[in-house]
Amino acid sequence: MAALAQRSALPETPVLRTVAELRAQIGEWRGQGETIGLVPTMGALHEGHLTLVRQAKAECSRAVATLFVNPTQFAPAEDFDAYPRDEAKDRALLATVGCDLLFAPSVETVYPQGFSTTVEVKGLTRHLDGPFRPSHFAGVATVVSKLLLMAAPARAYFGEKDFQQYQVIRRLARDLDIPTQIVGVPTVREADGLALSSRNRYMTPAERQIASRLPRLMQTLAARLEGGAEIEAALAQARLELLSAGFDRVDYLDLADEATLTPSVAPQGPARLFVAVWIGRTRLIDNWPLSLPEN
Numbered sequence: 001m002a003a004l005a006q007r008s009a010l011p012e013t014p015v016l017r018t019v020a021e022l023r024a025q026i027g028e029w030r031g032q033g034e035t036i037g038l039v040p041t042m043g044a045l046h047e048g049h050l051t052l053v054r055q056a057k058a059e060c061s062r063a064v065a066t067l068f069v070n071p072t073q074f075a076p077a078e079d080f081d082a083y084p085r086d087e088a089k090d091r092a093l094l095a096t097v098g099c100d101l102l103f104a105p106s107v108e109t110v111y112p113q114g115f116s117t118t119v120e121v122k123g124l125t126r127h128l129d130g131p132f133r134p135s136h137f138a139g140v141a142t143v144v145s146k147l148l149l150m151a152a153p154a155r156a157y158f159g160e161k162d163f164q165q166y167q168v169i170r171r172l173a174r175d176l177d178i179p180t181q182i183v184g185v186p187t188v189r190e191a192d193g194l195a196l197s198s199r200n201r202y203m204t205p206a207e208r209q210i211a212s213r214l215p216r217l218m219q220t221l222a223a224r225l226e227g228g229a230e231i232e233a234a235l236a237q238a239r240l241e242l243l244s245a246g247f248d249r250v251d252y253l254d255l256a257d258e259a260t261l262t263p264s265v266a267p268q269g270p271a272r273l274f275v276a277v278w279i280g281r282t283r284l285i286d287n288w289p290l291s292l293p294e295n
């Protein structure tokens with residue numbers, strides 16, 4: 001009882017549910033010369049999300065978070081129904097970092113009867129997560145385009161944990177002349193290096209132990225590549241090491257050009273390691289920047 005009473009006494013960030021209300025509030029702030037920083041999320045907030053909000057708050061006078069578990073970015077067999085939802089807890093967490101407003105629309109508000117437009121970013125979605133989640137990035141690009149048009153923020157903040165998503169969003173904003181600066185925020189990690197993710201809570205303690213080997217194996221691989229190891233052989237060895245470490249499946253482990261997100265064993269510019277692995281019912285993705293030796 002005491003814990004319940006304490007929780008309901010916590011301040012919560014105010015919430016709006018309709019586009020008209022959101023525009024009215026943001027219009028009022030902009031009329032007063034304020035700048036808006038937008039942080040789109042699917043809720044189940046953790047320190048990664050809060051870091052995005054802190055940065056929005058540091059760089060803009062108002063931070064607005066959105067909470068929408070977007071059905072169109074989940075394939076039918078994916079975890080839309082199981083995705084963790086706790087809006088009251090999210091609002092309390094947002095209040096701790098000074099978030100000014102939460103926009104949490106219903107599915108009907110975002111996709112009213114007759115909705116028939118899709119934003120699709122080609123090229124950048126061809127590799128890495130694209131082939132494994134065929135309709136995912138169109139769902140993300142469509143909903144993020146809508147959120148940027150609804151809120152018209154000066155800046156919008158996205159985590160580099162979802163690096164391909166971040167690049168897709170930068171491209172759609174540029175291609176559609178959406179005048180929002182898209183800001184990438186470095187990945188926030190647990191003490192053992194595992195990237196924070198709302199889906200981490202799906203793991204059992206035993207699976208979580210195995211997951212802690214992902215950042216260690218990737219650091220070892222990065223050191224080998226930065227030391228001049230042959231790229232294809234080092235990637236093949238690391239894929240086997242992931243399976244030996246207890247991961248059930250490796251969707252991909254690739255080195256790809258940051259700008260094109262095309263896997264390459266001879267990247268032309270800045271490159272990253274990208275990985276997606278399964279452990280039980282949990283799919284983990286992550287990426288690491290690399291400084292490869294000059295050829």
Ligand SMILES: Nc1ncnc2c1ncn2[C@@H]1O[C@H](COP(=O)(O)OP(=O)(O)OP(=O)(O)O)[C@@H](O)[C@H]1O
Nearest residue numbers: 041042043048158159161162187188196197198199
């Ligand atoms: N560890 C993290 N560090 C920095 N940003 C993050 C981190 N985790 C998520 N984000 C960012 O927060 C935003 C909202 O992401 P989302 O709500 O999907 O959370 P998530 O933890 O990535 O969840 P999921 O498990 O669904 O991938 C995205 O821009 C995402 O990249």
Ligand SMILES: CC(C)(CO)[C@@H](O)C(=O)[O-]
Nearest residue numbers: 040041042070140143162
């Ligand atoms: C950007 C986003 C909020 C769009 O639904 C989602 O893909 C996420 O949380 O990363």
Ligand code: BAL
Nearest residue numbers: 042073074136162165
């Ligand atoms: N954080 C990316 C959202 C998704 O996996 O659907």
